[in-house]
Amino acid sequence: QVQLQESGPGLVKPSQTLSLxxxxxxxxxSSSFYWSWIRQPAGKGLEWIGRIYTSGITKYSPxxxxxxxxxxDMSRNQFSLHxxxxxxxxxxVYYCARDSSSSIDYWGQGTLVTVSS
Amino acid sequence: xxxxxxxxxxxxxxxGDRVTITCRASQSIxxxxxxxxxxxxxxxxxxxxxxSSLQSGVPPRFSGSGSGTDFTLTMSSLQxxxxxxxxxxxxxxxxxxxxxxxxxxxx
Numbered sequence: 001q002v003q004l005q006e007s008g009p010g011l012v013k014p015s016q017t018l019s020l021x022x023x024x025x026x027x028x029x030s031s032s033f034y035w036s037w038i039r040q041p042a043g044k045g046l047e048w049i050g051r052i053y054t055s056g057i058t059k060y061s062p063x064x065x066x067x068x069x070x071x072x073d074m075s076r077n078q079f080s081l082h083x084x085x086x087x088x089x090x091x092x093v094y095y096c097a098r099d100s101s102s103s104i105d106y107w108g109q110g111t112l113v114t115v116s117s
Numbered sequence: 118x119x120x121x122x123x124x125x126x127x128x129x130x131x132x133g134d135r136v137t138i139t140c141r142a143s144q145s146i147x148x149x150x151x152x153x154x155x156x157x158x159x160x161x162x163x164x165x166x167x168x169s170s171l172q173s174g175v176p177p178r179f180s181g182s183g184s185g186t187d188f189t190l191t192m193s194s195l196q197x198x199x200x201x202x203x204x205x206x207x208x209x210x211x212x213x214x215x216x217x218x219x220x221x222x223x224x
Contacts, residue, residue, distance in 0.1 A: 036213075046161065046204055048213040059211040062118065095160055102167060102208055103151045107160035 002027040004096050004108035012090075012115050018083040022096030022108060029072060030054050034099035035079045037070060039092040040110075047092075051099055052079055086115045119143050119207050123216035129224040136192045138219045140205035145185045149209035152181055152190045155218075156201045164203075165190065195221070 008020035022035070029035060036051035050060035052070045060068045064083070072079040083090060091114050098106040120143035130136050140150065148168035153161035163172045165181035168188055178193045192199055200223055205216040 045217045046206075046215040048211075048215070051211070051213075061212045097160075099208075099213070102149070103163055103172075104153075104161075104206070104208075104213075105163050105166075105172070107162075110160050 002106045006108045006111040020081045036097045036099045037081045038095045041092040121216040127220040131224045134195045138190045140188045142186045146207045146209035153204045
């Protein structure tokens with residue numbers, strides 16, 4: 001059973017970079033899936049941030065593309081999210097997830113990141 | 118981006134009711150449509166993929182239909198554990214996009 005777990009700071013200052021890591025267990029990150037980040041502000045809907053394939057090819061949301069980097073570390077079975085120049089609008093629960101190309105079938109439990117000074 | 122629009126945004130229902138939620142895409146997405154259930158404080162859970170295929174372990178009271186631009190999620194007999202928020206999502210292209218959600222509440 002594949003499991004994903006987000007980790008990283010729960011509090012980030014405005015203008016700084018938000019960095020999160022997702023550790024994948026129960027399966028290899030080098031298998032043929034897309035590894036994704038999705039976020040959800042409190043009381044709101046789901047927003048897709050982007051994804052990375054095992055080849056390293058990335059796709060990002062156009063609205064976040066200038067600030068987002070997703071990378072993968074196969075040796076650690078992890079992938080990461082970096083979101084620069086954050087503002088209060090980036091406060092949300094961040095989920096890492098596996099995209100099988102037909103659906104997002106496995107999700108992490110989510111981690112709340114608050115942007116505040 | 119492909120816009121996904123769900124209706125209604127919320128509904129009130131009773132245990133045993135038949136409930137239908139609709140999702141419309143801003144362009145044709147064939148059958149690349151998924152449905153998720155989310156409970157408070159939890160990650161979304163995949164219910165239906167490919168518009169009508171039931172994810173393993175999901176009760177058969179959940180069903181999906183549609184193709185092109187119009188889709189539906191039906192719960193044939195609402196159970197207490199089904200009160201939650203439901204999202205549609207297109208997997209036709211990137212960026213992946215979600216509907217705004219439909220909250221199913223107790224009547």
